[in-house]
Amino acid sequence: MTNEKHPWLYDLLFVLILLMAGYLRIAGYNWGEGYHQHPDELFLTGVLDNLRAHACEDPNLPVDACPPEQRRWLTPAEYFDSATSTLNPYNRGYGFFVYGDLPMTAMRVLMEAIGNDAIESSKYFVRQMSALADLFAIFFLYLIVSRLYGRKVGVFAAAFSSLAVMQIQQSHFFTSDLFVNLFLFLALVFATGILEWQKKKKNQDAETSEEDQLASPPTSALQIFAHPLFWLSIAFGLALGMAMASKINAAAMAIVLPLAFFVRWLVYDRNKKLDSTYWSQILIFLVAGGIATIISFRIFQPYAFDGLLLNKQWIEGISEQRTQATGKADLPWNLQWARRTHLYSFENLTLWGLGLPLGLLAWVGFLFMGWRIFKGEYRHLMLWGWTAFYFGWQSLQFNPTMRYQLPIYPLLAMMAAWFIFEFPKNRKQIDDKTQTTINRPRAIIAAIIGSSVLVLTAVWAFAFQSIYLRDETRMAASRWMIQNIPGAVNLSIETDSGLYNQPLAIQPGFPITSDSPYLLQFVPQKNGTLTEVTFGFAHNETGTPAPVNLTLVSVSQPDLVLARATTLLDTSPTAEARGVPLTFTLDNIVPLSKDQSYSLKIETLGAPLYIEGSSISNETDYDWGLPFRVDGYDPFGGIYSNDDLVLQVYWSDDSNKINRFVDILSKADYIVIPTNHQYAQITRLPERYPLTTLYYRDLIGCPEGQEIIECYRLAQPGMYEGKLGFELAEVFESYPTLGPLVINDERAEEAFTFYDHPKVLIFKKTDAFDANQLRAILSTVDLTKAVPLTPTEFNDFKTLMLPETKLASQRAGGTWTDLFNYDWLQNKYPYVGMLIWYLFVFLLGVSAYPIARLALPGLKQYAYPLGRIVGLVLLAWLAWMGGSVGVPYTRVSIGVALGLIVVTGVGLWMRRKSEFKDDWTNHRKFFVIAEIVFLSFFIIDLLIRIGNPDLWHPAKGGERPMDFSYFNAVLKSTSFPPYDPWFAGGYINYYYYGFVLAGTPVKLLGIVPSIAYNFILPTWFALVATGAFVIGFGAVESYKAKIEEQFSKFNLQLVTGLAASMLTVLLGNLGTIQLLFSGFQRAAAPDGVIPDGTGFFQHWSWALQGIWKILIDGATLPIGRGDWYWFPSRVIPPGPGNEITEFPLFTFIYSDLHAHMLVMPLLLFIIAWALAFVLARANLTRGEWIASLGIGALFIGALKPTNTWDLYTYYLLAAITV
Known part of the structure; x- marks a missing residue:
């Protein structure tokens, strides 16, 4: 810790911060009224x-x-x-x-x-203890940070942690999380003590520092036991055991103890001569810490054990x-x-758990601290490493809730505070010492950032804390329902503050007659005047009209009638089975006092009378049903109908669910959605819940194309028009509020609002409700498509269907004529198109050459021929990534991608101008040869295509129609994945990236695909040939001196390169010899048939006879024109594996634009990249390292979406190379 003037001032400021933190955590501890x-x-x-x-x-x-x-x-x-x-x-x-x-x-x-x-009071008491645990964690954070970085940073870290909303929220719950934090940060206090134990403190009896004592041999066990690091390790273990006894996954912090000793060694002891004693002592300390952890866990988690064994x-x-x-x-x-993605926890932690200002500053501090560690400031490694490890671990879990990141919230707050004070510092090495100065402009910037973040975070914290100072939304909704939804019997009391409705409970199903009247005894909730009494619904068994009488008396004076009322029950034939509402007007105005008891007698003449309240439907047994018992009311104890009107939305989507929904909604007067728990989960999985998803969409009337969750987040009465016969009557929201500032946090993860301030929506049935129409709407769902998968299985589940929005954008991506017009020059005159194509690929290669040279330093100027494939891959990748994240795949976006490549290439050329000038001056001949090689092979295959330009073989067919359809789908698509040309509404479920690779220049140049197809094939043929040429040429480079001594008359590099090209693309396999041998035999065999079981000598006899007949007698060789290229590709006899022995020449002659053809230039490049990496012998600059690994990763990664099966082989090659 640095020396500071007036440290007590910082401690006093910390106490004030702790008082503020206490207010934020304890105020409103009784929220939710004990529910x-x-x-x-x-x-x-x-x-x-x-x-x-x-x-x-x-x-x-x-x-x-x-x-x-x-x-x-x-x-x-x-x-x-x-x-x-x-x-x-x-x-x-x-x-x-x-x-x-x-x-x-x-x-x-x-x-x-x-x-x-007592449970009534203890449930609030334990919340306060949870808040106290968090305050202790902040106190420990202050101790840790003050010791490592000084009290200034400690004060800011404590302030940021005090204002962290996630810590504030969890302090209002009694859960284990904050108790875990308490003990974890206590353990970190001891770990910091291990790291920062005073190494220069002198002993009274010797000049040896205590640091040196650690490195010197102990004289006895007593010396070990007396060592401060021993007891700090014990203390760490005890605290860790207590954390584990609070939550078992706290065991992950066990890595911090060895990490503390490792960082201590890096910082203080790395440059010393240390013997085995040093490491032996550290091992003893680690073992002591481990034993202390086990003992502590055994003491404080006793019920995890059964005797000596685990329970x-x-x-x-x-x-x-x-x-x-x-x-x-x-x-x-x-x-x-x-x-959910692995960034989900990061997103919520940053936006909501810390708040965006503090969240951004924390991650900037995290990255800045990581950079400082990389630069050699290892002192930060312990806390930074623990934070990185824990954050990564929790982010990779199936349920990456931001609450599970609580152990690193205070540390992220620390990094934010550390950055504010560290950013202005400049460090210089002078005579092996580091001198620190303050950069004033940066200090001003840091001060502005720090103060702004502190203020904004305080605003967010106090705004959020306000939710605990008002009624929780479900409580508020329950009170509204009691006041506004008719119960069985309802008293309308006119009070000084307005009309108050007091519902009275009645025994469900009780038959009321003149001989058996119903007596309701009640105490008014408010002082006021009783103006009216209503029944929710009333009916009698016969349906005949009958009078219903009310008599109100005071319990203290039962003989004194306060008021009477009579009304006629007249149910029409079309009325519901439960009857009709009844309203009674009293014959006398009755003042009611909440200090007295009253009795209301209900009687009727004729058939028995039945009374019941409104019917309220809730969603599921897995969530709270509303209304709650509030203000002494028991809603489902006779006030409202207690029929089973729970929709059970989590049940499987089937015909029974349709029947249940229709039956319940027909009975329900109101539907209550108490939280976002159901609609926010179910509608995310429409494949599993197509019926329930439609129900939620049509209940609120969410327009097609808008996310259902978003509709519910924004919903207000009157905003949408439902289709199921219910309207949104009321919503209850309690968003973080500070003055006029209201922050809608519905977009946060569900648990952030679900526990303490969910949005409650109440729907009321309208006259438009029609059970038959409801059934018709729900029956439009094809229930056979419901997929009953578990949540984790949905991570890999694909419907193969494009979302409606993407499908619409694909269909609106432009007409064929807009993209490819036959009247354009390059299409009207194909030879002009070919010239444009060739020049484009050439110029793209020239532009990408500086990138290729930087990424292939071992090949130097010999990387030039690979510029074309580098340019094509970069162009396609940039356009593809854009199309995958929402940037339309159009000529404009492709042009932008091309511009980025050109600018990068020009930029590299300007930075390394002398190097490229030397390449041209000294190796001009190679560049010319490389162009001749490419042009030669391009012409070879172009001639093949001119001779066979059709995209369909009249006899053997081929799969070009399939390839061509995929190719056209990629070109026509405006986003990725592309639409499936063979499956309406779907997307291509195939490794299609090769078509993007070949098609991106086609789309940019506007060449008609049927013409471009025959330009792509020669280009790929030449790319493969030049790739092999570079490999052969470069491989000989390392032996150039020896070669020139032995072969001075010709250029073996050139010969090797050309040989590699021809062996790769012009020669076939030994299947041709097998084909000839078989043909010679059939020329001499009887009827041209070689029977099974023919002996060795007979085979050769027929072969020799056949050669004689063909050469001397003029017989015809019995091999069809197509057999010459077909049979060598099927050398292995047909079998269950359907093995194919294709080779490049066959592939290009047959010319199906398959994935294994499109990937060939990439494979040759990866081999060349590996060769370049080996030739460089790791003697690379930082820029070359970055470029080489980046390009290598790009090409190897491109194999998966191009031709997946090649990935594993070439990934292994790359791993061995590196």
């Missing part, structure tokens, strides 16, 4: 209420029936006895418990110690929990994680 809307909190408080930290003096009494005076604390033996301990959740009715024991035990002991073990029940629970967390378990809450 525990957080499912983990609900479960944990239930467990906590059932645990007991005491036993009974009377062994015959159960602990729950033990009188207070006979209670005693559990003994250590009772505490550790997993089979009987009353602190073990397994013994208290919870057979599945995978949370840590330490927070539960500590809270229960503390509650009983202070006499606060089988605990292991099974952890295994089941892991199955749930990996998405293999088909559970509703796992649906939200299907198809």
Whole structure:
């Protein structure tokens, strides 16, 4: 830690920050009015209420029936006895418990110690303890940062962590997460002590520093045990064990202890002469830390053990929990994680968990610190490495919720603070010492950034904290429903603040008659005047009109009638079975007092009367049903219909679900969506839930083309028009608010709003509801297409169908004439088109040559012939990536990509101008030869194409129609993947990148594809030939001196290069010899047939006779014109493997534009790249390293979408090369 003036001022400032943090965490701790809307909190408080930290003096009494005076604390033996301990959740009715024991035990002991073990108050108490745990974590963060970087940074780190919204939110729940953080940061305090233990502190009896003592041999075990690092390691282990006893995955921090010693060695001891004793001591310290961890875990997580062994029940629970967390378990809450990218945690942590200003600054600090480590400042490595490891680990999980990143939130806050003070510093090495100065402009920038981020983060924190200072949305919605949705019997009370509706519960199904009237006793909730009484729905058994009478009396004066009312129940034949609403106007105005009890008598004449309230439909048993019990009302205890009107939206989409939806919605008066839990999960998987997805879209009336989730996020009454006969009546929102600033955080991950401020939507049935129409709408779904996959299986599931938006953009991508017009010069005169094509490929190669030379330093100027394929791959890749992320694949975007290549090439040429001038001056002949080679092979195949220009073989057919259709689909597409020409509405499920590679120049130049097809083939033929030429030429380069001594009369490099080209593309295989041998035999064999089982000598006899007949007698060789190229490609006899022995010459003659042809130039380039890498002998500049690895990765990566099966072979080649 640096020396600082007036350190107490920083400590005082930290105390003020801690007070602010305490307010943000504790204010509003009673949010939700005790309903525990957080499912983990609900479960944990239930467990906590059932645990007991005491036993009974009377062994015959159960602990729950033990009188207070006979209670005693559990003994250590009772505490550790997993089979009987009353602190073990397994013994208290919870057979599945995978949370840590330490927070539960500590809270229960503390509650009983202070006499606060009643569930009504304890559930708020444990929330406060959770907040206190986070405050201690911030305190430990301040200690760590102050020691490493000084109190200034420590104060800012504490401030940022205090304002981190995710920490504020979790402080309002009782879960294990913040208790884990408490012990993890305590462990980091000790790890920092190990790293920063004072190395120059002098002993009183010697001049040897304590650092040197670590490197010197110990004289006894006592010296080891007395060493500060030994006890710091023990302390680290104890804290880590406590963290693991809070949540088992905290075990990952075990890597920090060896990391601390490793960083200590890097920083202080790396340049010293160290013997084995040094490492032996470190090993002892590590072992001590490990033993302390095990002991601590055994003490604080006792119920994970059964004696000396692990508890089988605990292991099974952890295994089941892991199955749930990996998405293999088909559970509703796992649906939200299907198809999430590994950046999902980063996105939510940055935008919401920290807030965008602090999130961006934190990651800038993270990267800047990583750069400093790379430059040799290893002191940062411990905290940076732990942060990087933990963040990566959690981001790669199936459920990458930002809450699971809590252990690194304070460290990211630290990195943000560190960057503010580190960014202005300049460092210079002077006489082996580092001198630090402050760059004033950067200091000003850092001050502006730091203060701005602090203010903006504070705004976000206080805005978010406001949600806990007002009614939670489900509570507010419940109160609204009580006031606005008619119950069975409703009192309209006129109060000073307006009309108040007080519903009264009635026994469901009770028959009311004149002989058996119904008496409702109630206490008014408000002082006011009773103006009206209404029934939600009333009917009698016969349906005949009958009077219904009400009599209101005071319970204290039952003989004094306060008011009467009568109305006629007259249900029409078309009325619902549950009857009609009834309204009663009292004959007397009755003032009601909330301090008195009243009785309302209901009676009728004639058939029995039945009364019931409105019907409310909820979504699922996996979420809260509304309304809650609020203000003394029990909504489903007689106020509203208690029929089973739960839609069960998570059930499988089938015909039974249609029937259920129609039946429930026909009965329901209101539909309640209490959270985003259902619609935000189900509509993300329309393949599994096509019916329910349609239900959610049409319920709100979300327009086609708009995301359903977005419609619900934005929905307000009147914004959309539903199609199912329900309208959005009311929404309840509680967004983070500060003054006029309101932040809609619905786009955050579901859990961020789901627990404490979800958006609640209430739909009301309208007169437009028609059950038959509802059934007709739902029946439009093809339920046979529902795919019952688990959440994790959806990560790899493909429908092969383009989304509607992409399909529409593909169809609107321009007409064929817009793209390829036969009246254009290059199409009207194909030879002009060929010249334009050739010149374009040439100029592209010249532009890309500087890139190729930089990426292939071992080949130097010999990389020139590879410029064409480098240019083509870069052009196609840039256009392809653009088309894959939303940039339309058009001439404009391709032109931009071409411009980037040209600019890059020119830029490299200007930076290395002298080098390229030397290439031209000294190796001009090679450039000319390379062009001649390319042109020669281009002409060879062009002549073949001129002789056979058709895209269909009249006898053998071929697969060019398939290739041509894919090629045209790629050219016509405006985004990727391209549409499937053989499957309407689908996309190409094939490795199609080769068509992008060949088609991008075609689309740019506007050459008609049927013409361009015959330009591509000679170009690819020449690219393969020149690739082989470069490999042969370059391979000889390393032996040039020896070669020139032995072969001075001719250029063996040139000969080798040409030989490589011809062997690759002009020669076939030995199948031709086999074909001739068979032909000679058939010329002499009887009837031209060679029977099976023919002997060796007979084969040769017929062959010799056949040669004689052909050469002397003029017989015809019995080999068809097509056999010369076909049979050598089928050397292996036909079998179940359908083996094919194609070779390049056959491939180009047959000319199917298959993937294995399109990939050939890439394969030759990768071999040349590997050769260049070896020839360079790792003697590369930084730019050459970057370019070489980048181009190599690009080409090897391109193999997968071009011809997948080549990837593995050439990836192995690249790995061996590097």
